[in-house]
Amino acid sequence: MRSPAPAPHSCPTRSTALRREIMSSSLSFLMEAHDGLSARIVEEAGFRGIWASGLTTSAALGLRDSNEASWTQVLDQLEYMADATSLPILVDGDTGHGNFNNVRRFVRKLGERSLAGVCIEDKLFPKTNSFIGEGQALADIEEFCGRIKAGKDSQVNDDFVLVARVEALIAGLGMAEALRRAEAYHRAGADAILIHSKRADAGEILAFARAWGNRAPLVIVPTMYYATPTPVYREAGISTVIWANHLLRSAIVAMRETAAQIAEDESLIRVEGRVASVQEVFRLVGNAELEQAERRYLPARPSAAAVVIAASGGDLGVLTADRPKCMVDIRGRPLLGSLVNTLRESGVRDITVVRGYRKEAVRIDGVRMVDNDRHAETGELWSLACARDAIRGETVIAYGDVLFRRHILDGLLASEADIALAVDSLGAAPRTATTPRDLVAADRRFSGSYLDDAPAHLRRIAPDIASAELCGEWMGLLRVSARGAGWLREELAAMDAEGLIETADLPMLLTRLAARHPVRVLYFAGHWLDVDTLGDLAEARNLG
Numbered sequence: 001m002r003s004p005a006p007a008p009h010s011c012p013t014r015s016t017a018l019r020r021e022i023m024s025s026s027l028s029f030l031m032e033a034h035d036g037l038s039a040r041i042v043e044e045a046g047f048r049g050i051w052a053s054g055l056t057t058s059a060a061l062g063l064r065d066s067n068e069a070s071w072t073q074v075l076d077q078l079e080y081m082a083d084a085t086s087l088p089i090l091v092d093g094d095t096g097h098g099n100f101n102n103v104r105r106f107v108r109k110l111g112e113r114s115l116a117g118v119c120i121e122d123k124l125f126p127k128t129n130s131f132i133g134e135g136q137a138l139a140d141i142e143e144f145c146g147r148i149k150a151g152k153d154s155q156v157n158d159d160f161v162l163v164a165r166v167e168a169l170i171a172g173l174g175m176a177e178a179l180r181r182a183e184a185y186h187r188a189g190a191d192a193i194l195i196h197s198k199r200a201d202a203g204e205i206l207a208f209a210r211a212w213g214n215r216a217p218l219v220i221v222p223t224m225y226y227a228t229p230t231p232v233y234r235e236a237g238i239s240t241v242i243w244a245n246h247l248l249r250s251a252i253v254a255m256r257e258t259a260a261q262i263a264e265d266e267s268l269i270r271v272e273g274r275v276a277s278v279q280e281v282f283r284l285v286g287n288a289e290l291e292q293a294e295r296r297y298l299p300a301r302p303s304a305a306a307v308v309i310a311a312s313g314g315d316l317g318v319l320t321a322d323r324p325k326c327m328v329d330i331r332g333r334p335l336l337g338s339l340v341n342t343l344r345e346s347g348v349r350d351i352t353v354v355r356g357y358r359k360e361a362v363r364i365d366g367v368r369m370v371d372n373d374r375h376a377e378t379g380e381l382w383s384l385a386c387a388r389d390a391i392r393g394e395t396v397i398a399y400g401d402v403l404f405r406r407h408i409l410d411g412l413l414a415s416e417a418d419i420a421l422a423v424d425s426l427g428a429a430p431r432t433a434t435t436p437r438d439l440v441a442a443d444r445r446f447s448g449s450y451l452d453d454a455p456a457h458l459r460r461i462a463p464d465i466a467s468a469e470l471c472g473e474w475m476g477l478l479r480v481s482a483r484g485a486g487w488l489r490e491e492l493a494a495m496d497a498e499g500l501i502e503t504a505d506l507p508m509l510l511t512r513l514a515a516r517h518p519v520r521v522l523y524f525a526g527h528w529l530d531v532d533t534l535g536d537l538a539e540a541r542n543l544g
């Protein structure tokens with residue numbers, strides 16, 4: 001969306017760009033938009049200008065194209081569009097919302113909000129859409145010329161474009177009247193003429209263009225004569241074609257289909273793959289820019305540390321003969337490199353890796369290495385204990401063979417819990433697993449609702465949890481706060497005293513912690529994997 005440094009309000013450049021499009025000898029196209037999001041979509045499609053349609057802006061508000069929205073309400077919608085895109089916008093100004101005086105104020109306000117131009121039509125306020133009824137009353141020619149002059153005298157930059165729209169053909173007044181009006185509007189100072197027709201063929205538009213010659217640029221709206229091939233407009237010397245309402249009309253079809261499907265299924269399962277992802281919505285509205293701005297303007301919170309346990313060998317055949325599993329290549333980068341990268345993207349800076357098997361092969365720039373030289377006869381808890389000094393403040397702890405999307409880590413980091421585990425709620429589904437899984441029993445299952453953020457707490461993690469109790473699968477990823485880090489070190493000391501520390505695993509540690517302290521379960525759905533088999537490796541290369 002808009003860059004962090006907004007353009008000055010009375011920015012002439014968009015008007016200059018629109019003027020260039022309308023004045024150029026090659027055919028230009030303006031695509032309809034009706035709000036900020038559709039304006040953004042028009043820009044991404046590669047158009048060079050936007051038509052802010054009165055019909056679709058009204059309809060998107062649930063209103064008729066009869067000036068039911070006040071002009072200031074329209075202005076607010078237009079401002080969202082201008083903010084969402086850098087394209088020039090030609091505003092459908094209807095009649096100008098009244099007489100010359102209303103036009104003056106409207107045009108001034110448009111310029112102040114970076115709208116590039118306006119089109120006003122020679123009808124009477126309140127207007128009616130051109131495709132409704134017959135014989136609509138038109139404005140007196142002299143009175144309308146006054147509106148045009150008032151508009152031109154009120155523009156806040158020199159390149160602002162005023163298009164005068166001739167409705168004589170729509171009103172059934174014939175070609176001579178259309179030409180008479182166009183000539184008068186041109187003389188009154190209009191920069192271009194929009195000649196409108198509701199016929200199913202372009203006959204009268206082409207006849208008008210022939211008779212008009214090149215007195216001023218011609219703009220057309222082929223909504224009704226849509227079957228006319230575009231080269232015909234080029235040959236006729238048309239300046240600009242407006243595709244006037246097709247984003248709103250396509251949205252209506254898509255929204256209706258989606259609503260009907262969900263109503264019928266009482267489920268989202270059949271629509272999910274057909275609608276834009278939530279991530280895509282975030283992208284379209286420019287969340288990445290906000291993240292950058294947050295890094296720039298929000299006070300930096302002390303960054304979390306991470307301990308990655310990567311001491312075991314792994315059994316990926318020849319691939320793990322000379323290196324541990326965490327150093328196996330995933331699309332040109334070791335698995336551990338991807339994991340470290342995800343950690344860094346989320347602001348985790350101080351990263352410690354516990355290595356053991358083929359430790360000389362474990363090298364990642366800027367990462368502290370701690371060695372578990374007894375990896376062959378000890379388990380993961382011993383590896384964690386090797387790095388216990390690194391678990392002081394907020395710390396992420398991860399297995400070295402997991403990959404996950406960043407939003408999972410961000411969710412853990414945003415949690416206020418002292419110990420939070422990332423749990424895949426889909427892990428509760430039966431799966432033919434060849435390797436043991438870290439299954440989770442908690443005090444509450446994920447409800448399946450997008451809005452479900454009520455807390456859930458761990459009861460235990462084990463490879464064999466009965467389906468009645470099963471809530472998901474632990475992803476091998478957790479976060480502790482400074483207080484949680486203290487609890488964790490205490491528990492390590494207790495297990496050491498009990499003689500368990502050399503052989504125990506992380507699920508055992510977490511289950512013991514859950515008996516003494518709240519251990520929060522954060523539910524996610526997929527978007528991660530641990531690499532235990534060659535099949536997982538193939539999947540990891542896709543997720544990579």
Ligand code: SPV
Nearest residue numbers: 053054055056092130244
């Ligand atoms: C609009 O898009 O609002 C227009 C074009 O004014 S038309 O609907 O054809 O009148």
Ligand code: MG
Nearest residue numbers: 053054055092
């Ligand atoms: Mg309109």
